[in-house]
Amino acid sequence: MQPFDPSATPGVPLYKEVKRRILATLSVGEWKPGGLIPSEKELCKLFAVSIGTLRKAIDELVIENILVRHQGRGTFVVSHNRNHHFFHFFNITRHDGQKSYPTVELVRFSKVKADALACEKLGVAAGSKVFVLINRLSLDGNKPVIDVITLPEHLFPGLTEQQLRQRTNTLYNFYQENYQLNVIRTEEHIRATLAGGELAEWLAVTAGTPLLQIGRSAYSYDNQPVEWRITYVNTEQYEYAAKPAQ
């Protein structure tokens, strides 16, 4: 005989329900990125489950890079920092596989009506306003990457060019600190294209140079779309390192 539990749903394992409740708590900002969540013992009491069930829920959130455990210290909400987690979303390396931190230069900032593609990718109504940022990234003195980033205005109210220029950490850290938007997952689709026009200028290549064109959707908790970007990469000296098929 099961103990009475009003939240129990037939067919849904208890640990999945615990996981959902942890995600919901993260989603409303009760536990903040970089912060400590209650200990396993406390969470067992809170959710009225055994330690094994709780650990199974947290295990999945750790695998999904949403929580991180530190033996002896506690369990933390994953945060976007320069040191931790950055290369999880930055897949550009030198041909020899060497990674390095890019420096970023804001080339353009504007607020416009979203085009059809942006509306679809961001899940906003036709005619909605969006911010468009164009960033140029430098690596080892080269400038091989241009990011064209689209952000829905309703999630970034009052965003200004100055704020973006003054940020000292990563862009995803900026979203997190200033707009409580925590990017936890991306989807990427890669095509080849040719440089031309302003893109060729910004990358300092001749028109007709082959480039990678990487479309990325970035999501927060609850699969909320936060950002849509297209990244262009000159692969003369750099390349895209795909994650091992898993």
Next chain:
Amino acid sequence: MQPFDPSATPGVPLYKEVKRRILATLSVGEWKPGGLIPSEKELCKLFAVSIGTLRKAIDELVIENILVRHQGRGTFVVSHNRNHHFFHFFNITRHDGQKSYPTVELVRFSKVKADALACEKLGVAAGSKVFVLINRLSLDGNKPVIDVITLPEHLFPGLTEQQLRQRTNTLYNFYQENYQLNVIRTEEHIRATLAGGELAEWLAVTAGTPLLQIGRSAYSYDNQPVEWRITYVNTEQYEYAAKPAQ
């Protein structure tokens, strides 16, 4: 007091040791792809560990796509089939995300001395012989993909063009069935390039068309390199779908 265990190594958790022993058993071919491994109860006896420890070892192998569990049936060694597991290593989709199975046409088959890059990627001595296969893939009547595949001769003794033409399943299934080489992991690095020469002919595009150039190393158990390939993709109608950052 711990029970005496001659295989125990200080600092290495028991479940990691169990995992290593399962991998070693797979590596020598004692449990075959597609086949059933002993039940959890039997494995507990075999390794003299508790059910929890055994499950933790198997959990990791399931996450790594090496084993697969079926409730009520048992635990199986993952196998390369047309139906199961194929899209795990095939990341080309239509622009709308639609997946379909390619048909394959062998364009060229030869045995040559490995060049420096192939030697490095396959971990073979300079001057070693390798087979080079060129495949053209069709999707929905289009021919957007060329694979240039390099295989070390010592792992594929006696490989013939006829064998390759007669295969009815995937290439990785062919390696598995005929050479007991089970590809379980790949690494991929993506660049942009321009079509030209034979490549442009095979893909039926004009010279100067931008293409994806995807370098892939494929590994078996024990990180043994099995295959090195370069895939060229015409992304006019297709694209590379990266796995979600995980």
Next chain:
DNA sequence: TTACATTTGTTCGTATGTATA
């Protein structure tokens, strides 16, 4: 259709080890 044995999945809990502050 039914009954049963087998196998994995879920949930519970305890004891001990290891890392941290």
Next chain:
DNA sequence: TTATACATACGAACAAATGTA
């Protein structure tokens, strides 16, 4: 040194899926 927190290892009981008699 001590308390706290996660990591590892143990195992019991029951649920759910599967295949077979």
